[in-house]
Amino acid sequence: MAELADLARTAGIEVVGTDVQRRSEVDPAHLIGRGKVESLRELKLEGEFDLVICNEDLSPRQQRNLELAIKARVLDRTEIILEIFAQHARTHEGRLQVEAARLHHLLPRLIGAYAYDRQVGGRRGGVGARGGFGEQQIEVERRRIRKRIRDLDREIEQVRTQRHQQRTGRRRAELDTAAIVGYTNAGKSTLLNVLTGAGVRAEQKLFATLDPTTRKLELPAGREVLLTDTVGFIQKLPTDLVAAFRATLEEVTEADLIIQVLDLSSPAVEEQAETVEEVLTDLGAADKPRVVALNKVDLLGPSSRRRAIGALSVRYPGAVAISATNRAGLRELLSAIDHASRGDAVPLEILVPYGREGVLAELRKVGGVERTEYVEGGTRAWGWAPRHAVRRFETFSKGALRAPGGR
Ligand SMILES: Nc1nc2c(ncn2[C@@H]2O[C@H](COP(=O)(O)OP(=O)(O)OP(=O)(O)O)[C@@H](O)[C@H]2O)c(=O)[nH]1
Numbered sequence: 001m002a003e004l005a006d007l008a009r010t011a012g013i014e015v016v017g018t019d020v021q022r023r024s025e026v027d028p029a030h031l032i033g034r035g036k037v038e039s040l041r042e043l044k045l046e047g048e049f050d051l052v053i054c055n056e057d058l059s060p061r062q063q064r065n066l067e068l069a070i071k072a073r074v075l076d077r078t079e080i081i082l083e084i085f086a087q088h089a090r091t092h093e094g095r096l097q098v099e100a101a102r103l104h105h106l107l108p109r110l111i112g113a114y115a116y117d118r119q120v121g122g123r124r125g126g127v128g129a130r131g132g133f134g135e136q137q138i139e140v141e142r143r144r145i146r147k148r149i150r151d152l153d154r155e156i157e158q159v160r161t162q163r164h165q166q167r168t169g170r171r172r173a174e175l176d177t178a179a180i181v182g183y184t185n186a187g188k189s190t191l192l193n194v195l196t197g198a199g200v201r202a203e204q205k206l207f208a209t210l211d212p213t214t215r216k217l218e219l220p221a222g223r224e225v226l227l228t229d230t231v232g233f234i235q236k237l238p239t240d241l242v243a244a245f246r247a248t249l250e251e252v253t254e255a256d257l258i259i260q261v262l263d264l265s266s267p268a269v270e271e272q273a274e275t276v277e278e279v280l281t282d283l284g285a286a287d288k289p290r291v292v293a294l295n296k297v298d299l300l301g302p303s304s305r306r307r308a309i310g311a312l313s314v315r316y317p318g319a320v321a322i323s324a325t326n327r328a329g330l331r332e333l334l335s336a337i338d339h340a341s342r343g344d345a346v347p348l349e350i351l352v353p354y355g356r357e358g359v360l361a362e363l364r365k366v367g368g369v370e371r372t373e374y375v376e377g378g379t380r381a382w383g384w385a386p387r388h389a390v391r392r393f394e395t396f397s398k399g400a401l402r403a404p405g406g407r
């Protein structure tokens, strides 16, 4: 409920009260019990609020019934998240995805609106023709929405293809890629900013980031990786919303490395970690090499910090405690990123002819150079490259093996 209040505030809504009901089973018509509906209706009459937000998803029928009974607008959790997404989408791609998600959500609710009209008509003594007209209107509207969804899907597909080509371009640059993932508000954008000076908006808001941003990160040894900030995850995110953001989330599925940011200061950090695990599993990215950053340690006192780190280290043994805002623990994090992203490293021994030193600089950038020796004919170097980048160094490694004095 605290998170729902944060979501509401992020959407620009003032929260005047919260209420919880325990029931052994949900009321199919209203979700909540009749007594609760009645007391909400009375509060509404007293002018206490304009809007009811329900933390559970409502069926179209439940939503209609509640609105009729309370005489106020009723939204559910998904609709608040959709509203925030709509407010925060900045790129063309983001906007397309949000519009598609909203229309998907609206489609079954149009039928609900129709049922509502007919019901009201019926109570008033019902004019048959009016119902018939409504039905036609609704059908026209539904057809229009379905067509719009198809158009959007096509456009999103085009954007996806473009992203794919961009990624292939990056592949050509042969840099490893790392995706920063985590629960919303964990500090992902702050971390990207502090590591790369990206200047991405970071705020005390949920879903501040919707559109991915990629920046180059130089690791201490000189190797470069591409770092991408992504949309945050949240509990009970409806699957059609996740599907709408498939293009964005591809940044995660295609990454060589996952950097998972956890907000150690949140009392719900364990549940948030669980949600992130579930989404990563859904995306098929749970088994990728991963570095876990326990962020916001500056907000905890020494003893609660020790307790929280201890608890999470059971699940994530190599986790690094950091503070993105205070720049604490970043050196350790970079070295963890360096090591975790060497999964498919191929050892190389190459001979670089004089005048071709650019090749060594290149190897430092995509992989690493551990030792060099000046020999007749060039520089002999021992190092490594990620598997996908080995080919461009092959010509030099054959030379190295044939060269006199080679090991
Ligand atoms: N005290 C403290 N606050 C932090 C730290 N890292 C991030 N924050 C704050 O946490 C809030 C959320 O940070 P963001 O970087 O926007 O979080 P995010 O994970 O990108 O969030 P979304 O894009 O909304 O999913 C901001 O107000 C940050 O200033 C930290 O190490 N310590």
Ligand SMILES: [Mg+2]
Binding pocket: 188, 189, 190, 201, 202, 208, 209, 229
């Ligand atoms: Mg962000």
